[in-house]
Amino acid sequence: MTNFYCLKWGTKYNRLYVNRLFKSLKKHYNNPFNFTCLTDNSTGIDPDIKIESIPDDFSEFPRTQIFTSEKMCYFDRYKHIPGPKAWFDLDILIQNNITDLVDRKKNKVTYIWNYWRNDEAAKINYGYMTTPINSSFVSWQDDVGFDMYERLVRNKEKAFFTYPSYDKYLFYQEHRKNNLDFWEQGIVYNYNIGCKYPDDLNPTEYRSDYKICLFNTSHKKWAKPNETHVELHEAKGWALDMWSSYDRI
Template sequence: MNQDNRYVICMKWGSKYPAEYVNRLYNMVKRHLTLDFQMVCLTDDTTGINPDIKCYPIPELNLPANLPERGWKKLTTFKPELYDLKGTALFLDIDIVIVDNIDCFFTYNAKHEDSVVIIRDWKKPWRMVGNSSVYRFKIGQNTYPKLLTYFEQNFEKIRQEVRHEQAFLSNYLREHHHLEYWDSSWCVSFKYHCLQKIPLAYFIPPKKPSGAKIIVFHGEINPPDAITGGGGKWYRHVLPSEWIKAAWQ
């Protein structure tokens, strides 16, 4: 495998999101990425997924059974050998919406070879925690050889210290490798940056921030809610977004 390969990787497990989300993500990437790439989905169910997307099983993690879901599975993207994949990978959550060209996520020149480039958390940026909805890393090159081993061997301690995989990942990378952040205008939160404040939210639909390339949906609102309106808490009233409807297909 060529180390210059580019991959766009997503992950789907369980029944929360249907295959439609994966297929729409692939369509958006094709429209907004001019560079050659291979789309990869790590999943427990390939039913309905576009055959142009290369699917692999989600690697197993050596963790206690019946854990509450915190996205720990995402950490398996850092396996030193992940099937036959080798090159540069951009991980995207399947519920994001791409609204502009994303070549920059591959052409961004990181300061260090082992840097992971990630979204800087919007709510509490001083914590320096990354939001793992969009992150770029070296795949299948043994760049982060001990990350998963450390996580599995110290899981009970880690789960007492952090709530989810992105906090562990951010802390580990800052200590053992390098963590960099995307330009703050590239990846924006739908609920923090697009929704109007109450009471304006009842009269003015969500806006697309200038310079935004990827809209991240986290919490209770998903792309279908943004399209039809609704889905938010009372203090995050959601009117229909025609621009999300145009992009999410």
């Protein structure tokens, strides 16, 4: 049995994000699955979604350090569950079938590489801890990834002092040791930026052959003039139509 997860806290993303993600997986994943939402407020969430508490393994540190460190806790909390697993950020739009991606055999945890960014940016902007890694759609199996959780626990004081986000921690610690895998190009693109640097950087364009579209807006502070910063619930046209269509599943 496959297991899918999402994380929801606060008020930025409402129940629609959770329910539509769940329905989109019903459409775009072929095999039986469980869907679990880790949240502090389950009001209005589809009753077929399992509700669990948000991990508090690193609650002694401010959330502004290794932001979304809760994601690392998936590898500990669910290490005993066999089979394929994936987590999804709420601000994504699944637009094509992802069965083959999730069901691949994995020896390492698979993350998104930001192909829409210059790979040299991490070197050029080293002092700003730029990262080409994105953890909006991540897949693994069995107890793969538990070793990463253990390393963070052992070095948590130094790690939480140093890194402001989970993705940056991954890039500067786990990636340089060759501990991660990444989805190949052509799987994920960014609604607000594009899909491939430097050849295809047209925001808001629909790429029908891609599997997943991201709507994250973390680039706002340093966005280029042509880049947008639209949240999924603010989108118009094709994106809104597709997202809303999942209500009917």
